[in-house]
Amino acid sequence: MSNNERAGLERNQGGLDHKRTMFLKAFWGLYLRDLRVLSREVMPFLLRVGMQPLLFLFVFTFIMPRMSGGNPMAAAGGATFGAVLLPGLMAVAIMFSGIAAVALPLSTEFGITREIDDRVMCPVPVWAVAVEKISFSALQSIVAALLVIPMAIWIPATPVYPHIQNWLLLALVLVMSSLLAGALGLAIGSIVPPKNIGLIFSIIVVPITFLGCVYYPWAGLSRIPWLQIAVLFNPIVYISEGLRAAVTPGVEHMPVWAILLALTFFLVLLGRFGIRGFLKRVIS
Amino acid sequence: MIVEIKALTKVYEGKQRVVAVDGIDLEVQQGEIFGLLGPNGAGKTTTIGICTTRTLPTSGTVRIAGIDVVGHAAEARKLIGVVPQYNTLDRSLTIFENLYFHCRYFGFSHGQAKERSEGLLAQFLLTERKDATPSQLSGGLAQRVQIARAIAHRPLVLFLDEPSAGLDPQSRIAMWSAVQELRKEGITVVLTTHYMEEADELSDRVGIVDHGRMLALGSPQKLKDTFGAETMIDLKLRHVEGAETVAVEVRGLDGVKSAEPTAEGLRVFATNADGLLPAVIQASVRLGLRDIAITEPSLETVFIHLTGRDLRE
Numbered sequence: 001m002s003n004n005e006r007a008g009l010e011r012n013q014g015g016l017d018h019k020r021t022m023f024l025k026a027f028w029g030l031y032l033r034d035l036r037v038l039s040r041e042v043m044p045f046l047l048r049v050g051m052q053p054l055l056f057l058f059v060f061t062f063i064m065p066r067m068s069g070g071n072p073m074a075a076a077g078g079a080t081f082g083a084v085l086l087p088g089l090m091a092v093a094i095m096f097s098g099i100a101a102v103a104l105p106l107s108t109e110f111g112i113t114r115e116i117d118d119r120v121m122c123p124v125p126v127w128a129v130a131v132e133k134i135s136f137s138a139l140q141s142i143v144a145a146l147l148v149i150p151m152a153i154w155i156p157a158t159p160v161y162p163h164i165q166n167w168l169l170l171a172l173v174l175v176m177s178s179l180l181a182g183a184l185g186l187a188i189g190s191i192v193p194p195k196n197i198g199l200i201f202s203i204i205v206v207p208i209t210f211l212g213c214v215y216y217p218w219a220g221l222s223r224i225p226w227l228q229i230a231v232l233f234n235p236i237v238y239i240s241e242g243l244r245a246a247v248t249p250g251v252e253h254m255p256v257w258a259i260l261l262a263l264t265f266f267l268v269l270l271g272r273f274g275i276r277g278f279l280k281r282v283i284s
Numbered sequence: 285m286i287v288e289i290k291a292l293t294k295v296y297e298g299k300q301r302v303v304a305v306d307g308i309d310l311e312v313q314q315g316e317i318f319g320l321l322g323p324n325g326a327g328k329t330t331t332i333g334i335c336t337t338r339t340l341p342t343s344g345t346v347r348i349a350g351i352d353v354v355g356h357a358a359e360a361r362k363l364i365g366v367v368p369q370y371n372t373l374d375r376s377l378t379i380f381e382n383l384y385f386h387c388r389y390f391g392f393s394h395g396q397a398k399e400r401s402e403g404l405l406a407q408f409l410l411t412e413r414k415d416a417t418p419s420q421l422s423g424g425l426a427q428r429v430q431i432a433r434a435i436a437h438r439p440l441v442l443f444l445d446e447p448s449a450g451l452d453p454q455s456r457i458a459m460w461s462a463v464q465e466l467r468k469e470g471i472t473v474v475l476t477t478h479y480m481e482e483a484d485e486l487s488d489r490v491g492i493v494d495h496g497r498m499l500a501l502g503s504p505q506k507l508k509d510t511f512g513a514e515t516m517i518d519l520k521l522r523h524v525e526g527a528e529t530v531a532v533e534v535r536g537l538d539g540v541k542s543a544e545p546t547a548e549g550l551r552v553f554a555t556n557a558d559g560l561l562p563a564v565i566q567a568s569v570r571l572g573l574r575d576i577a578i579t580e581p582s583l584e585t586v587f588i589h590l591t592g593r594d595l596r597e
Contacts, residue, residue, distance in 0.1 A: 022362070022391055029388030036385070037376040117372040118382075118433065121336070122389040123362045284339045 026124040027132055033119070034136040049097050049144035053089040053151055060085065061156030082160035083251050086152045087243035088214035091177070093144040095212075095236055098181025099188060099205060101137035106189030107197040110281050120282045130186055130278040134271065137182035142174055145243075162247045169256065173242035176263045180235055183267060186274030190281050212236030217244060219252040235266040285347075286441050286472045287312035287335065292344035293496075294330050304330040306496035307344070312441070317463065317473040319487030321480060321583060323593070327496035328476035329369065332445050335474070336366045349440055362390065365434035365442040365471075369449060371426045373418035379429055380405065380414040383436050390437035404432040408462065424455025431462055435471060442466060444475040448482055460486055480583035492587060499590045504583060511586040514541050514553040516579040517564060521549035522572025533567045553585075 038045060061082050109116040119129050152160040164170050192200050211231050213221075218241055221228035231237050242263060244253040253259075287310070294305040305327045312318045320328045333339030335346050337357040346353045353360040374382050383404055387397035405411045408428045418426060427447065434442055444463070448456040463473055463486060477483050483490045484504045492500045492507070500507055521527060527545035534543040534552055539560050541553040550568060554560050565573060579585055587593075 019359075023358070025391035026389050029385060029391075032388055033374075033377070033381075033385040036381065040376075113375060114368070114370055114372045115374050115376075117338075117366075117368055118374060118386060119389065120338070121361055121366055123358045123391070125358050282338070284333065 023124050023128065026122045027128060030119060030122065030124075030129065030132040031136060034132075038140070045140070046147075048100055049093055049140070050147055050151070052096065053093055053148045054155065056089055057085070057151055057155040061158075061160070065157045080251060082152065082156050082158065083248045084217060084244075085215065086148065086160050086162065087247045087251075088216075088240050089152070090145040090148045090243050090247065091212065091214055091236060091240040092209055093148050094141040094174075094177050094239060095181045095184070095205075095209065097141040097144040098137050098178065098183075098185040100185075101140045102133050102182055102185030103189035103192075103200070104197065106133070106186070106278075107192065107194040110190065111194035116282065126279055126282055127275050130190075130275045133278075134179055134182035134186055134274070137185055138175065138178035141178035141181050145174060145178070149247075163250060164247060165249055166246065170246040172260070173239075173246045173263070176260070176267060177239040177242060180239065180263060180267045180270060183270035183274045184235065187270050187277055190274060190277035208234050208236045213240045217241070217252050218254055232262075235262075235270070238262040238266065285311050286314045286316075286349055287318075287474060288345075288347040288350075289331070289335070290345045290347075292331065292334060292346060293342045294327070294334060294339065295342045303496055305334070305341075308493070308496070308498050310491060310498065310501070312472060312474055314440075314472055315467065315470055316488050317467060317486055318475070319483035319490045320474070320476040320493055321478070321483040321490050321587070322476075322493035323478055326478075326493045328478075328493055329445055330496075331493075332366075332443050332474070332476055336364055336443050337361055362437065363440045365437070365439035367427070367430045367434045367442070367444045367447055369445045371418065371423070371430065373426060373429060373433070375418050378415050378417055379410060379421070382418065382429060383433055386433050386436050392437070400436055404436055408432045422455075423450050424452065424458060427451060427455065427459055428462065431459070435466065435469075439471065441472040441474060444473065446476055446478070448477065448479060456482075480587065484583050490583060492583075492590060494587075494591050500586070507583060507586045508581050511589045514555055514585065515581060516585045516588065517552040517554060517561070518546070518577040518579070519550040519552070519564070519568050519573060520575035520577075521568060522574055524549060524571075526571045530568050530571060534564055537563050537567075553589075 106116070120126055122129065149162055152162075188197075188200055188204065212234050213231060214236065218228065218231070218237060221231065238254075238259050241254045242259040244251050245256050245259060289308055289310040292305050292308045293303070296302040296304060308327070308331060320331065322328050330339055334341045335348070335353060337353050337360055340354060348360050348363045351360045351363065374385070377385060380401055383401035384397050387400050392400060402411075405414050408431070410425070410429060410432065413421065413425065418429070421429065431442075431444075447459055447463070451459060460482070463475070466473060475482075475486065487504060489501065489503050490507060491498050500511060502510065524545070524547070527550050531543040531545055531550055534540055534550070537560060539554045539556050541555060543550060543552045549571075552564060561578075565576070
């Protein structure tokens, strides 16, 4: 190798290092910005992620067991209804948080104000701005999901304790599910026009929650085979089942390998879809 | 060469095929203030959009300090600052934070970002409003914050897209002096405008664009000398039918370059209006002269010369 070539190579490597540093610093800057915005909204954030599991647990595991005639839902689920509900509510918290953290803000930022512009003009590839959105939303989803655990212990008439045997599995499922929710939020936020964003709740969010094996385990659908197959196209199913496997392994759940495989599949699918939509919105 | 645009085109395919940029070549020198002047829809914003990595060209290249904006968009963004047409300040952050986080996006440390933001607030007389949110600011102030934000990471070239759109006259003048101040810092400025006063007042060189093409390029004085050194006299007549006969008569007058009937009357280009005016009025008064407007040689008359249309049409 000649001296010139060596010098060129070194310069190139320096350039690559420089590029990586620039990239990381910009990404970190975007993260700090989101943290700052979130720090201003701690209360709204807690209310947003906490209200639904709080009321759900209060009504179904505190009020109903005390009602005369008992709780029909709890009766159907048996004594384990609380155990079925805990991972399900964590799944809902993850998904709602992903949509609230990405889809809703994006729809305004893309809309009239176009305030995403300054972040898009960062010295990083535009897809990285979208990835930052997903990963920051994932952080919120994880917090939201973990908040459900103490609620499930304190609120129900009979406390529901998690039985975590495999911490690695829990971490893996939590992180993958949260990223998946962020990717879903990104896909919705960048594809749906701002004026229709409210409608999305009725036609996408509510159905995928109710049909997402949140309030019942997937195995429980065995007597309705068409539905059991149909819900396999719903990514929320794997979030619920994954958390079931990690948090309440005593409740029947899908095999872990299938859950992880499906989570990966939907993460890649929705991630690609969301990032592509994002790019389309900001680059003409 | 700080900005190098070569054979740039942008075609929007669709139901209606739109050729927004149709083969623009342009070179902007370091330290220059360059104005792209043209009516709405001329392709100015698309050109700026491509230069600032937000729009992908159909063909042609743009290089900023030698860096290709399509191939190396992220690196190119370090070298450019952008003030878009609309207020895109981050509504979730205060004015100070808008500047501070912008600096962080560009790799400044906490200390550097804080120092730079405070410096910019002082420079742009915004210190008092540093804790306000963007929605509390007037259009003029918001524009100032946007300029401060755009230069916060010390870019080599600043792109301003219609910087005075929606500003009151006072804010516009304040914005002009802010842009002229940037020259002292050695920042190259490329701005688009459809106000000829703005292009004339601010720019060292002006490019006149229409229908995606560059029609003329040069210093405002050179353009006026080359294309529009004549005063324009616009006459509005009550009886337009006879305008052609008046035109023939006026063309015979000393100093008149051309005289053409228009929808409302007659348009006369002349090298010197002073002694000519009474004769022109005399000639047209029998058709019911109801209004007369005199436009001194300006980029406006240059534009009309080049396109036959007003900038505002």
